[in-house]
Each structure stands twice: as structure tokens, then as C-alpha cells.
Amino acid sequence: MRGTGEGSPRLQAAGQEMSRVMKAFLHRYSFALIVAACLFTLAHSTYKNHHNDQLGTCKSNLRALGLAMEMYSTDNSARYPDNFADLVPEYIDQIPQCPASTEASYILHLGPDAPWNDAGFSDYYYICCAGQNHLQAGVPKNLPATNSISDHHAPYHPQEDRS
Numbered sequence: 001m002r003g004t005g006e007g008s009p010r011l012q013a014a015g016q017e018m019s020r021v022m023k024a025f026l027h028r029y030s031f032a033l034i035v036a037a038c039l040f041t042l043a044h045s046t047y048k049n050h051h052n053d054q055l056g057t058c059k060s061n062l063r064a065l066g067l068a069m070e071m072y073s074t075d076n077s078a079r080y081p082d083n084f085a086d087l088v089p090e091y092i093d094q095i096p097q098c099p100a101s102t103e104a105s106y107i108l109h110l111g112p113d114a115p116w117n118d119a120g121f122s123d124y125y126y127i128c129c130a131g132q133n134h135l136q137a138g139v140p141k142n143l144p145a146t147n148s149i150s151d152h153h154a155p156y157h158p159q160e161d162r163s
Contacts, residue, residue: 051137054100055144058129061096062146065106065127068092069148073123080125080148084108100133116147124148 065084068091072081081087084095084106098105107130112120115128128145135141 051100051134054098055134055137055139058098058100058134059144061098061106062127062129062144064092064096066146066148069125069127078123080110080123082110098129098133100136101129101131105130105133114147115145121149 065087068087069080071091072087073079088094095104096106097103107128109115109126109128111117111124112122114124114126116126117124124147126145126147128142130142132141134143
């Protein structure tokens with residue numbers, strides 16, 4: 001029994017050989033590992049930016065729909081249209097589509113039973129991007145959204161989804 005903690009010469013040689021092999025591996029492949037890490041970081045950043053760009057466009061579309069709803073209301077005795085088609089072409093050129101969705105995703109809710117209308121206003125609208133279009137950007141389903149009582153019709157992200 002050895003008290004020094006040293007291994008046999010054979011184990012020491014194996015350890016030195018392993019150390020030499022690891023150094024050779026790291027020397028040979030370190031550049032490739034660094035490049036792979038950089039590419040992964042770049043790809044992840046691009047992926048995330050793509051989803052944030054789509055979210056920004058969606059919010060812009062919601063603002064445009066909200067403004068069109070208000071212009072319609074101004075011209076129609078403070079009443080909102082029953083559907084988005086009533087806004088085209090006088091108040092908005094065309095009904096926008098969320099870039100994160102392959103189908104029409106903006107949903108119009110009207111009246112006292114519409115989401116986030118806790119006061120029960122009859123002249124109220126709520127427009128949301130329906131579905132799970134922005135999960136990749138960290139936004140819950142059926143958001144972003146806007147309504148007739150939020151400031152400047154800016155889309156918002158309530159903490160819970162009531163729709």
C-alpha cells in the first residue's frame with residue numbers, strides 16, 4: 001500500500017498519454033469549436049430578431065386597425081363597425097395580416113362582453129392577434145391586442161389572457 005497517492009508507472013503513463021491526446025484534440029479542433037459557438041450565437045440572435053420583427057409589425061397593424069376603428073366611429077355617430085371589411089377602403093387600404101400567421105389572425109370583439117371590458121361599455125372594441133403567433137417572441141397566446149380605451153390605441157400585453 002502506498003501512502004503517497006501516486007499511481008503505478010503504468011497509470012502515470014496512461015494519464016500523460018491522455019493529456020497529450022486531449023491537448024492535440026483541443027489544438028486541432030479549438031478553432032472549429034469557436035466557429036461553431038459563434039455560428040450558434042449568431043443563428044440564435046437572428047432567429048430571435050426575426051420573431052421580434054414580426055411582433056413589431058403585428059403591433060403596428062393593430063395600431064392601424066385601432067386608428068381606422070376610431071376614424072370610422074368619428075364619421076358614424078360614435079359607433080364602431082361590425083367587422084373589419086367595413087373599414088376598407090375608406091379608413092384603411094386593406095385588412096392587414098399578422099406576419100407570424102399564415103391566415104387572418106386579427107379578431108374583433110365588440111360591446112359589453114368583449115375581453116378586458118370590465119366596465120361593460122357598449123361602445124367598446126377589442127382587437128387581438130388570435131392564436132399562438134408570437135410565442136417565439138415570449139408573448140402569450142391571443143396577444144398582442146388593443147382596445148378602444150387604451151392610451152393612443154397602443155397594443156399591450158396584459159398579464160393574463162382573458163379572450
